[in-house]
Amino acid sequence: MAIRIALIGTGAVGRGILEAITRKDLGIVLTGVADSRSGMIHSDGISPSDLLSRKRETGLCGDVSITADDVVRTAPYDVLVEVSPTDAATGEPATSYIRTALSRGCHVVTSNKGPVALHYHELKQEADKAGVSFRFEATVAGAIPILHTLLESLGGNEVQALYGVLNGTCNYILTRMAEEGLSYKQALDEARALGYAEADPTYDVKGIDAAIKLVILANTVLNQRITLEDIDITGIDLLTEEAIRLAEEQDATIRLIGEIIPGKNLYRLSPRIIPRHHPLVVHGSLNAIILRTDLAGDLVFSGKGAGSLETASAVLGDILSIRDRYAGGN
Amino acid sequence: MAIRIALIGTGAVGRGILEAITRKDLGIVLTGVADSRSGMIHSDGISPSDLLSRKRETGLCGDVSITADDVVRTAPYDVLVEVSPTDAATGEPATSYIRTALSRGCHVVTSNKGPVALHYHELKQEADKAGVSFRFEATVAGAIPILHTLLESLGGNEVQALYGVLNGTCNYILTRMAEEGLSYKQALDEARALGYAEADPTYDVKGIDAAIKLVILANTVLNQRITLEDIDITGIDLLTEEAIRLAEEQDATIRLIGEIIPGKNLYRLSPRIIPRHHPLVVHGSLNAIILRTDLAGDLVFSGKGAGSLETASAVLGDILSIRDRYAGGN
Numbered sequence: 005m006a007i008r009i010a011l012i013g014t015g016a017v018g019r020g021i022l023e024a025i026t027r028k029d030l031g032i033v034l035t036g037v038a039d040s041r042s043g044m045i046h047s048d049g050i051s052p053s054d055l056l057s058r059k060r061e062t063g064l065c066g067d068v069s070i071t072a073d074d075v076v077r078t079a080p081y082d083v084l085v086e087v088s089p090t091d092a093a094t095g096e097p098a099t100s101y102i103r104t105a106l107s108r109g110c111h112v113v114t115s116n117k118g119p120v121a122l123h124y125h126e127l128k129q130e131a132d133k134a135g136v137s138f139r140f141e142a143t144v145a146g147a148i149p150i151l152h153t154l155l156e157s158l159g160g161n162e163v164q165a166l167y168g169v170l171n172g173t174c175n176y177i178l179t180r181m182a183e184e185g186l187s188y189k190q191a192l193d194e195a196r197a198l199g200y201a202e203a204d205p206t207y208d209v210k211g212i213d214a215a216i217k218l219v220i221l222a223n224t225v226l227n228q229r230i231t232l233e234d235i236d237i238t239g240i241d242l243l244t245e246e247a248i249r250l251a252e253e254q255d256a257t258i259r260l261i262g263e264i265i266p267g268k269n270l271y272r273l274s275p276r277i278i279p280r281h282h283p284l285v286v287h288g289s290l291n292a293i294i295l296r297t298d299l300a301g302d303l304v305f306s307g308k309g310a311g312s313l314e315t316a317s318a319v320l321g322d323i324l325s326i327r328d329r330y331a332g333g334n
Numbered sequence: 335m336a337i338r339i340a341l342i343g344t345g346a347v348g349r350g351i352l353e354a355i356t357r358k359d360l361g362i363v364l365t366g367v368a369d370s371r372s373g374m375i376h377s378d379g380i381s382p383s384d385l386l387s388r389k390r391e392t393g394l395c396g397d398v399s400i401t402a403d404d405v406v407r408t409a410p411y412d413v414l415v416e417v418s419p420t421d422a423a424t425g426e427p428a429t430s431y432i433r434t435a436l437s438r439g440c441h442v443v444t445s446n447k448g449p450v451a452l453h454y455h456e457l458k459q460e461a462d463k464a465g466v467s468f469r470f471e472a473t474v475a476g477a478i479p480i481l482h483t484l485l486e487s488l489g490g491n492e493v494q495a496l497y498g499v500l501n502g503t504c505n506y507i508l509t510r511m512a513e514e515g516l517s518y519k520q521a522l523d524e525a526r527a528l529g530y531a532e533a534d535p536t537y538d539v540k541g542i543d544a545a546i547k548l549v550i551l552a553n554t555v556l557n558q559r560i561t562l563e564d565i566d567i568t569g570i571d572l573l574t575e576e577a578i579r580l581a582e583e584q585d586a587t588i589r590l591i592g593e594i595i596p597g598k599n600l601y602r603l604s605p606r607i608i609p610r611h612h613p614l615v616v617h618g619s620l621n622a623i624i625l626r627t628d629l630a631g632d633l634v635f636s637g638k639g640a641g642s643l644e645t646a647s648a649v650l651g652d653i654l655s656i657r658d659r660y661a662g663g664n
Contacts, residue, residue: 024490024629141487147630149487156486156658157471157479160354160650281611283636299354299647300477303637306613307630317629320490328486329659 007327010036010045010081012072012101013088014055014065017115017142020316021085022052032323036079040089043070045079076101077108083326085319086114087142092207092216095122106130106138111330113322115142115315121216121232124223137326140224142318144217145170145291146309149321153305154225154295161297163226166264170217172289172309173201173208174240174260178275179287181248182257188243200289210239211260211273218262218271226266238274251277259284337657340366340375340409342402342431343417344385344395347445347472350646351415352382362653366409370419373400375409406431407438413656415649416444417472422537422546425452436460436468441660443652445472445645451546451562454553467656470554472648474547475500475621476639479651483635484555484625491627493556496594500547502619502639503531503538504570504590508605509617511578512587518573530619540569541590541603548592548601556596568604581607589614 009032011018018039025032033049039059044050044066059065076084084105090098095118102119105112106127114120119127120140131138141151145168154163169175173195180191192209195201207213215235222228240260251258254277261276261284278284283304286292291309296302308314339362341348348369355362363379369389374380374396389395406414414435420428425448432449435442436457444450449457450470461468471481475498484493499505503525510521522539525531537543545565552558570590581588584607591606591614608614613634616622621639626632638644 020629028490028492030490147627147633149483152487153479153483156655157482157651158647159654159658160358160360161647162358297477297647299350299643299650301638301641301644303477303635305633305635307633311631313629314631317488317491317627320629321487324489325486328489 006031006033007083007323008033008035008081009083009085009323010075010079011085011087012038012076013086014039014059015087015089016312017087017315017319019056020312021087021319022056024316024320026052026056030320030324031327035081036075037065038070038072038075039065040072042066042068043072043075045070045075047080072097072101076104081110083111083113083323085323086112086116087319088116090116090118092116092118092121095119099123102127102138103130106134106136109134109136111137111326113139113319113326115140115319117143117216117220120224121219124220125229137329139322139326140220141322142315144220145293146172146307146311147314147317148291148293148305148307149318150221150293150305151225152321152325158295158297158300161299163295163297164265164267165296166221166226166293167284168262168293169259169284169286169291170262170309171208171211171214171260172291173205174214175286175291175309176200176289177209177240178248178258178260181243181245182252185245185249187245188241209241211237214260214262215273218264218273222264222271226264228266230271234271236272236274240275243275252280255280257285336361336363337413337653338363338365338411339413339415339653340405340411341415341417342368342406343419344369344389345417345419346642347417347645347649349386350642351417351649352386354646354650356382356386360650360654361657365411366405367395368400368402368405369395370402372396372398373402373405375400375405377410402427402431406434411440413441413443413653415653416442416446417649418446420446420448422446422448422451425449429453432457432468433460436464436466439464439466441466441468441656443469443649443656445470445649447473447546447550450554451549454550455559467659469652469656470550471652472645474550475623476502476637476641477644477647478621478623478635478637479648480551480623480635481555482651482655488625488627488630491629493625493627494595494597495626496551496556496623497614498592498623499589499614499616499621500592500639501538501541501544501590502621503535504544505616505621505639506530506619507539507570508578508588508590511573511575512582515575515579517575518571539571541567544590544592545603548594548603552594552601556594558596560601564601566602566604570605573605582610585610587615
């Protein structure tokens with residue numbers, strides 16, 4: 005059973021999705037696509053490989069007279085796949101696109117954290133009213149399907165605590181400081197040179213990115229109602245190489261750990277000293293999560309925290325779950 | 335939206351399920367239950383807490399004139415929850431119960447490996463024909479929701495390789511041999527004393543249990559069609575403490591690793607020397623799995639491989655997935 009999608013955003017993640025649906029027979033038909041300057045709508049389906057070539061050659065995915073808004077409002081799709089460049093602080097333009105799609109009775113999959121961190125309860129209510137899915141696996145922990153796991157596979161469990169390494173940039177910096185004795189500044193420069201850190205790394209190193217992921221985890225799968233202000237945040241930007249050296253001398257190291265303990269209303273993100281072979285001590289840009297549950301005990305997950313293919317994997321998982329569910333799967 | 339279940343089997347796993355649905359509001363109504371000597375059918379619902387007390391006091395879950403077969407054939411349920419004591423070699427009586435439930439157009443959740451390892455393709459076909467679900471998360475890796483993750487969350491991925499520590503008993507023995515310098519025999523005796531190993535440990539230590547789990551993984555989520563004979567199996571029963579000591583001297587250790595590489599038709603279970611801090615080196619009775627995928631990269635999962643609550647967690651996850659899917663969830 006095929007499912008029709010409209011794709012908003014043809015950056016690295018969008019291209020990852022297009023490449024995957026070109027290579028694989030996933031039963032996904034593309035009926036609309038838009039980047040920031042052009043769009044295309046075709047009810048019979050748009051060839052993703054032609055689209056990729058066109059984008060590569062002309063820099064445009066379609067016709068300049070068609071906007072992303074046109075595609076969201078009028079293309080004939082079942083699922084809006086919203087991976088546009090979006091300001092995490094305002095959640096726009098993603099949130100507007102999502103509202104429009106939900107008001108049309110369409111499912112929504114997004115990779116943008118802003119709309120989920122800022123407006124989850126409102127958007128979920130809209131989706132419930134319309135009887136459709138609103139999914140966002142890609143917003144937390146990259147390739148690790150943690151939201152899906154918590155919502156579905158562990159549905160019978162109470163989560164007593166969640167601990168996570170949720171920002172690959174910070175983890176890369178901390179790994180290099182420990183392994184090579186680099187200063188924070190040296191490790192950050194290296195991360196920038198390798199493309200792991202933005203020119204302005206504030207959002208990552210001050211812990212905002214990881215804290216936003218904690219908000220999403222808390223509100224969407226742990227039944228909380230919190231905002232960024234409820235999280236006690238300490239970044240890694242003031243960490244000295246001495247602090248790391250002292251930890252290493254005790255066979256420990258430092259990682260930026262997010263913690264949610266629902267029963268205590270504890271929401272914290274801070275650099276923590278942990279034993280060097282603890283499951284949360286993943287290396288480089290990896291992410292890791294420990295769940296403490298009442299039935300399943302402790303579960304540990306780790307994997308790549310970012311990357312276009314990894315994000316595409318999460319988005320595709322959401323699309324295929326919707327397809328299987330609404331096409332009457334098994 | 336409530337879902338009606340009939341529970342076949344009130345051993346440790348069955349009791350774990352009953353305790354969970356007593357404690358939590360999961361929207362699960364019990365309309366039938368059976369142990370090996372008695373049964374009960376009640377279309378208005380059976381109180382799981384009364385049932386647990388009755389079982390504790392009388393050793394019976396219901397009326398001796400009602401058999402498990404009666405419950406499977408006639409109780410009014412949506413999902414058969416099949417956790418009866420079953421011979422893994424023949425898959426009975428579980429397979430017969432499952433066939434009956436599917437022929438009635440009911441969903442099936444089982445914790446028994448036999449039916450899945452021996453008859454997956456037949457039973458899946460029956461389920462597809464009836465438009466119902468056949469689920470068995472509890473059969474592999476205990477509390478780790480690996481089947482669900484592979485089937486749904488990672489649906490867009492090709493799995494290039496799977497490596498796993500899938501038998502908690504063997505892992506416990508290997509851990510103790512390495513940590514305490516115990517001989518195989520001493521470690522096995524300890525595992526027996528703690529209830530991690532059966533009086534006859536053949537099934538575990540010869541690798542049969544882990545190999546059956548590889549068959550299930552291969553056939554159900556990796557699109558293979560294999561049997562136990564296709565797996566190259568070496569157990570741990572001939573491992574010497576010298577082999578482990580030599581590995582440890584190189585900062586490595588030995589674990590019983592299952593491997594599936596679909597592209598090479600490679601299916602192997604054998605003790606392997608691996609670096610001591612490799613993600614598959616989990617301790618005690620834990621299980622661990624590494625997936626190598628084309629989009630999501632490498633993902634690592636670890637958690638408890640056995641235990642009644644852990645198994646109950648997996649069974650409940652299956653039941654709730656079915657409920658959400660068929661009740662028109664989101």
